[in-house]
Amino acid sequence: MTTRQATATTSRPSQPAGRRRRKPLTFDRVSFFAVFLGLPVVVFAVFVISPFVQAIYYSLTDWTGFSESMNFIGLDNYVRLFNDDIFLKSMRNSILLGLIVPFVTIVLALILATFVTVGGGGTGEVRGLKNSSIYRVVSFFPYTIPGIVIGIIWLQMYDPAAGLLNAALTGIGLDQFANFPWLGDASTAMPASMFVIIWGFVGFYMVLFIAGIRGIDPQVFEAARIDGAGRFRTAVSITIPLIRDSIQTAYIYLGITALDSFVYMAALNPNGGPQNSTLVMSQELFITAFTKGRFGYATSMGVMLAVVTLVFAALVFTVNAITGGWERKARSEKRTDASPVRLVDPTTSRPVDATSAQGEES
Amino acid sequence: MTDTTEVDTTDRRAPTEPGTQDQSSAGKSGRGVNVVAHILLIMWSVLVVLPLVWVLISSFKTTDEVLSSPLSWPDKLQLQNYVNAWTISGIGNYFLNTVIVVGFALVIVMTLGGMCSYVLARFEFPGNRAIYYAMLAGLTFPVFLAIVPLFFILQNIGLLNTLPGLILTYVAFALPFTVFFLHSFFKLLPHEIYEAAKVDGAGEWRTFFTVMLPMAKPGMASVAIFNFLGLWNQFLLPIALNTDMSKYVLTQGMAEFVSQAGYSVDFGALFAAVVITVAPVLVVYIIFQRQLQGSVTAGSLK
Numbered sequence: 001m002t003t004r005q006a007t008a009t010t011s012r013p014s015q016p017a018g019r020r021r022r023k024p025l026t027f028d029r030v031s032f033f034a035v036f037l038g039l040p041v042v043v044f045a046v047f048v049i050s051p052f053v054q055a056i057y058y059s060l061t062d063w064t065g066f067s068e069s070m071n072f073i074g075l076d077n078y079v080r081l082f083n084d085d086i087f088l089k090s091m092r093n094s095i096l097l098g099l100i101v102p103f104v105t106i107v108l109a110l111i112l113a114t115f116v117t118v119g120g121g122g123t124g125e126v127r128g129l130k131n132s133s134i135y136r137v138v139s140f141f142p143y144t145i146p147g148i149v150i151g152i153i154w155l156q157m158y159d160p161a162a163g164l165l166n167a168a169l170t171g172i173g174l175d176q177f178a179n180f181p182w183l184g185d186a187s188t189a190m191p192a193s194m195f196v197i198i199w200g201f202v203g204f205y206m207v208l209f210i211a212g213i214r215g216i217d218p219q220v221f222e223a224a225r226i227d228g229a230g231r232f233r234t235a236v237s238i239t240i241p242l243i244r245d246s247i248q249t250a251y252i253y254l255g256i257t258a259l260d261s262f263v264y265m266a267a268l269n270p271n272g273g274p275q276n277s278t279l280v281m282s283q284e285l286f287i288t289a290f291t292k293g294r295f296g297y298a299t300s301m302g303v304m305l306a307v308v309t310l311v312f313a314a315l316v317f318t319v320n321a322i323t324g325g326w327e328r329k330a331r332s333e334k335r336t337d338a339s340p341v342r343l344v345d346p347t348t349s350r351p352v353d354a355t356s357a358q359g360e361e362s
Numbered sequence: 363m364t365d366t367t368e369v370d371t372t373d374r375r376a377p378t379e380p381g382t383q384d385q386s387s388a389g390k391s392g393r394g395v396n397v398v399a400h401i402l403l404i405m406w407s408v409l410v411v412l413p414l415v416w417v418l419i420s421s422f423k424t425t426d427e428v429l430s431s432p433l434s435w436p437d438k439l440q441l442q443n444y445v446n447a448w449t450i451s452g453i454g455n456y457f458l459n460t461v462i463v464v465g466f467a468l469v470i471v472m473t474l475g476g477m478c479s480y481v482l483a484r485f486e487f488p489g490n491r492a493i494y495y496a497m498l499a500g501l502t503f504p505v506f507l508a509i510v511p512l513f514f515i516l517q518n519i520g521l522l523n524t525l526p527g528l529i530l531t532y533v534a535f536a537l538p539f540t541v542f543f544l545h546s547f548f549k550l551l552p553h554e555i556y557e558a559a560k561v562d563g564a565g566e567w568r569t570f571f572t573v574m575l576p577m578a579k580p581g582m583a584s585v586a587i588f589n590f591l592g593l594w595n596q597f598l599l600p601i602a603l604n605t606d607m608s609k610y611v612l613t614q615g616m617a618e619f620v621s622q623a624g625y626s627v628d629f630g631a632l633f634a635a636v637v638i639t640v641a642p643v644l645v646v647y648i649i650f651q652r653q654l655q656g657s658v659t660a661g662s663l664k
Contacts, residue, residue: 036480047530048535048537052507115403129399129403138407138411139407139410140647141647144591148595148597156420161429163432164432199410266617302510309503
């Protein structure tokens with residue numbers, strides 16, 4: 001490697017190294033690529049990519065796993081899926097979760113985040129609520145608790161006789177709730193289960209949105225106030241458009257979690273709940289595969305779950321793009337401003353130093 | 363390091379920066395909203411804390427006390443539930459397994475993820491984008507799609523129901539997230555430093571470990587925290603791929619605890635087991651909550 005080439009490259013900051021020249025294949029470089037790229041990619045390919053690809057093939061077979069015979073049966077599994085009432089029920093339940101849980105969680109998180117960030121002060125500069133960090137710390141708690149344990153905690157809370165919920169409700173005089181089986185009644189099992197998932201995630205997204213709102217230039221809020229926008233108006237027409245990206249990310253992550261929901265349902269109602277009212281696709285898949293041993297059929301359920309998940313993600317992107325409009329531009333300008341790129345900028349914008357240092361060496 | 367502190371300050375800018383001069387000008391309506399805001403936030407906080415406090419109190423009750431009245435205080439402070447949970451119910455063993463699996467998986471995935479994202483972010487070669495998008499796909503597709511084939515892959519290489527097998531799958535499934543987020547950190551590192559290291563005669567290996575990796579520390583720390591939580595809380599992979607009871611991890615053990623079915627459940631010990639599972643992570647969280655929330659902030663600025 002010669003100094004001249006290096007100098008030429010440094011005059012163009014932020015260009016990846018290998019673009020401009022070919023480096024000799026030294027042992028250092030070859031071993032570097034083999035280990036740095038080869039190792040992770042092999043692990044990833046063997047344990048993540050290959051199972052995904054195999055799953056699609058298995059879903060076209062009648063494989064039961066332990067037998068030798070594996071017949072290719074085309075789309076028969078999928079035809080059967082759409083005639084399988086229990087699976088269709090589980091799919092409806094999953095979709096219901098995917099629609100309701102992200103929406104309620106995000107709305108709640110946004111309301112709480114708005115209160116924390118712009119709740120204080122009526123006029124003048126926009127101010128955060130005083131002593132609000134305690135709310136942030138506390139609300140975040142559930143995110144650190146394993147899903148199965150969240151499920152177990154609420155299983156005990158909802159217990160008809162020994163649970164805190166019914167004890168509290170009868171304590172304030174609502175005697176009709178004595179021994180009410182929240183998870184054992186087909187009409188309440190699903191809403192009660194949804195609440196558990198929402199309880200677990202609101203705090204995390206509240207923190208995420210608080211960060212997003214604090215990234216907005218306070219002058220934007222001030223301008224809105226001067227123009228006479230009330231708090232609600234400010235939240236709807238300023239805050240939400242400016243943190244769209246955070247909301248979109250939140251929607252997708254929450255959607256994936258809610259469409260899965262396996263861990264919560266496994267704790268609350270391991271067998272699908274009264275009249276299968278809380279049975280979800282992931283549970284049905286797990287039972288079909290590991291209890292009944294119908295692996296081919298189970299993987300076709302996995303493919304359906306993946307399809308539903310991708311459709312959901314596509315839907316979120318589309319809705320965000322359609323409703324995006326002009327705010328998108330304003331937001332992306334703001335983002336570049338707040339991103340850490342700026343922090344390293346002073347270094348990158350000094351190519352002269354690097355060049356002169358090399359000059360001295362040669 | 364500077365990176366997080368910098369982000370941290372921006373995070374705190376809004377509440378500290380505004381002057382106090384408008385304190386007086388804040389009208390009555392402002393105070394009203396203030397009160398409403400506090401009340402709603404307190405209500406949510408209570409909703410979050412109450413179940414946890416109730417579990418803690420119940421963990422000191424005998425099973426009879428638990429079943430007779432949910433609102434009563436324990437008769438006397440007894441730790442028998444904890445002893446039962448730790449030894450008889452095997453939570454102690456599960457705890458140890460979890461520490462081993464999560465510890466190894468975390469170190470391996472951070473190393474592999476750091477290396478892979480560094481190469482993907484800073485070197486141009488054919489297939490670079492393809493690998494990156496494959497990682498992204500791995501992040502989006504549900505693990506449930508892979509779980510059946512994964513079971514047989516592990517069985518074929520003899521790692522089914524073993525801790526190394528579990529560690530390997532943890533690493534593989536945490537890799538996309540790790541690479542995806544570290545990618546942007548490595549992308550931001552100044553190019554001149556790499557050149558300077560080269561000029562000083564450092565090879566690729568040394569450049570990475572002595573120059574680039576230390577600079578990506580804030581990013582590594584954030585991702586490590588999220589990976590830790592994700593792996594500690596992992597449920598599906600162990601219950602499908604690790605069915606040997608002596609090798610159970612905590613989340614599996616907890617599920618086993620409640621599914622022991624019906625009448626024989628030792629509720630006192632169950633509550634104690636919940637406390638044992640939740641408490642360590644909660645304590646770590648409270649100590650590091652500022653950094654963790656900083657990580658969420660940093661992630662959101664991407």
